[in-house]
């Protein structure tokens with residue numbers, strides 16, 4: 001009975017794609033220099049956020065005890081959602097337990113055939129996150145993938161499907177989690193207007209960091225003329241867990257009544273929502289940290305490029321070092337580990353075949369000294385001809 005599973009695992013091992021869990025203690029003070037985290041603003045240990053969460057757990061316990069559609073509810077959720085909608089410039093917002101859950105349940109609900117009556121068609125960036133991909137599979141919509149950030153390709157596909165009667169959706173991340181580049185949102189907005197398409201934007205890696213007050217790339221534009229749904233997470237720059245969907249009032253009502261992951265799942269506990277609200281409100285005061293991250297990113301990319309490293313199309317705090325081969329990624333990652341530096345090794349299927357890489361996530365507590373520590377080990381690895 002177990003043979004197919006064992007075969008699957010063995011195949012991954014043979015092709016150096018096997019994943020295993022590590023168990024480093026995630027203490028505040030660690031001797032490791034960590035570039036593997038998505039805690040970009042260092043909010044996971046912020047004392048005011050911890051206090052908000054501790055107070056909520058003492059006052060309300062650690063569970064909400066049911067799904068929000070059947071539990072007696074709690075004003076904290078509405079408070080958070082009102083604030084998110086205000087800062088995102090949308091009519092409404094809805095909180096989910098995780099980004100994966102939000103993408104899976106919201107996107108599949110929006111694409112639901114019974115609701116739309118005609119099969120919708122989705123234009124999805126080829127490098128969109130796995131949760132988006134899974135939502136498309138689940139919804140059984142028709143979908144076309146355009147080459148990463150390639151607006152000409154997107155335009156061609158939209159043109160090709162112009163006469164298709166199904167509702168059209170353009171789906172993209174705003175900042176791409178594995179490449180650290182950005183979607184050209186002006187162009188996407190323009191296409192959405194021209195082809196009468198709905199935009200679904202994933203701001204998981206942009207929330208907290210981009211836009212005038214840190215509330216994501218969407219806040220740089222006025223989306224009024226384009227139907228849109230924007231999701232983002234509390235699991236990256238906001239340091240915790242959970243996700244939001246910012247949308248119109250109609251879509252919020254629809255999701256409460258249709259999104260399976262919202263209806264049939266116990267809601268996040270009040271201590272998570274209290275922390276999320278505190279973290280959300282902290283963001284607008286973190287301009288300095290955002291500027292620091294941009295500066296660090298520019299410096300690190302410049303040094304790496306000088307040393308001949310391929311940092312792809314990164315223009316943000318996420319910097320890939322593309323090594324191509326899985327085994328090389330594992331060996332280089334191990335070398336960094338021996339020097340007490342933790343970097344993520346990313347291999348297919350998380351990235352396309354031949355695109356295995358180290359992924360550096362810069363965080364606001366990183367210093368130039370940290371970058372030099374990384375670079376010195378990089379030079380040593382090159383010197384030892386591991387690369």
Ligand SMILES: Cc1ncc(COP(=O)(O)O)c(C=O)c1O
Nearest residue numbers: 098099100129173177204233235
């Ligand atoms: C672009 C993107 N969307 C969604 C998610 C899922 O978010 P979460 O980790 O909160 O489930 C991730 C997580 O890595 C992501 O990178």
